[in-house]
Amino acid sequence: MILIGQYDSPFVRRVAIALSTYGLAFEHKPWSTFGDVDQIATFNPLRRVPTLVFDDGQAMVDSLAILEALDDLVGPERASLARPGADRRDFLRISAFAAGVADKAVSLLYERVLREQAFPLWVERCRAQVAETLTLLDAERAKRTTPYLFDDRLSHADVVLATMTRFVREALSAEFDWRPWPALVAHAERCEALPVFQAIAQPYRLVKPGES
Numbered sequence: 364m365i366l367i368g369q370y371d372s373p374f375v376r377r378v379a380i381a382l383s384t385y386g387l388a389f390e391h392k393p394w395s396t397f398g399d400v401d402q403i404a405t406f407n408p409l410r411r412v413p414t415l416v417f418d419d420g421q422a423m424v425d426s427l428a429i430l431e432a433l434d435d436l437v438g439p440e441r442a443s444l445a446r447p448g449a450d451r452r453d454f455l456r457i458s459a460f461a462a463g464v465a466d467k468a469v470s471l472l473y474e475r476v477l478r479e480q481a482f483p484l485w486v487e488r489c490r491a492q493v494a495e496t497l498t499l500l501d502a503e504r505a506k507r508t509t510p511y512l513f514d515d516r517l518s519h520a521d522v523v524l525a526t527m528t529r530f531v532r533e534a535l536s537a538e539f540d541w542r543p544w545p546a547l548v549a550h551a552e553r554c555e556a557l558p559v560f561q562a563i564a565q566p567y568r569l570v571k572p573g574e575s
């Protein structure tokens with residue numbers, strides 16, 4: 364398999380962490396969405412990352428869809444990051460809110476860096492969406508006493524909560540004061556201390572169109 368995208372993306376990182384946790388071998392192409400867009404386009408017309416290219420040559424996008432496919436590939440015995448059963452709705456709900464924050468953070472970032480002048484209404488909308496959803500997620504994390512969200516083992520939901528937190532803190536460091544969200548910070552620190560998080564990491568760096 365080939366995984367396309369850089370590890371400063373919270374979406375690419377969550378997929379790489381799953382591949383690595385499941386012991387699935389993959390070739391990593393750390394291509395930038397802007398600097399290496401032509402190379403990405405040869406595999407994926409949508410030109411987004413993560414792109415996962417399976418051994419039969421089929422390319423797939425969207426981190427949640429990719430994780431579902433990986434869980435199917437390894438089967439229920441090996442899919443240790445999946446949480447089927449009673450917690451499924453919470454698992455999907457928290458995962459989707461965390462990924463949604465990352466989506467809106469990416470939108471805000473692009474608005475700030477790709478336009479000569481950011482559109483204030485959009486900036487304020489993204490800022491409110493990110494901040495208020497971080498408050499929701501912090502409360503979800505704070506009310507749980509287990510080491511990870513659902514039990515004492517890492518799940519896909521824990522992973523995206525942590526990769527999102529690192530991304531927003533690094534890429535939009537001037538934008539948000541994290542003091543209101545201590546449970547998220549503590550959660551991210553716990554995850555970032557794990558060997559798989561340390562091995563699959565890259566400090567955030569923006570590559571604009573035309574740069575490499």
Ligand SMILES: N[C@@H](CCC(=O)N[C@@H](CS)C(=O)NCC(=O)O)C(=O)O
Nearest residue numbers: 372374396411412413425426427469
């Ligand atoms: N919902 C997607 C979001 C992926 C995403 O936003 N990727 C960004 C990089 S972090 C990207 O490809 N940006 C370039 C673009 O959207 O054209 C997922 O979960 O994979």
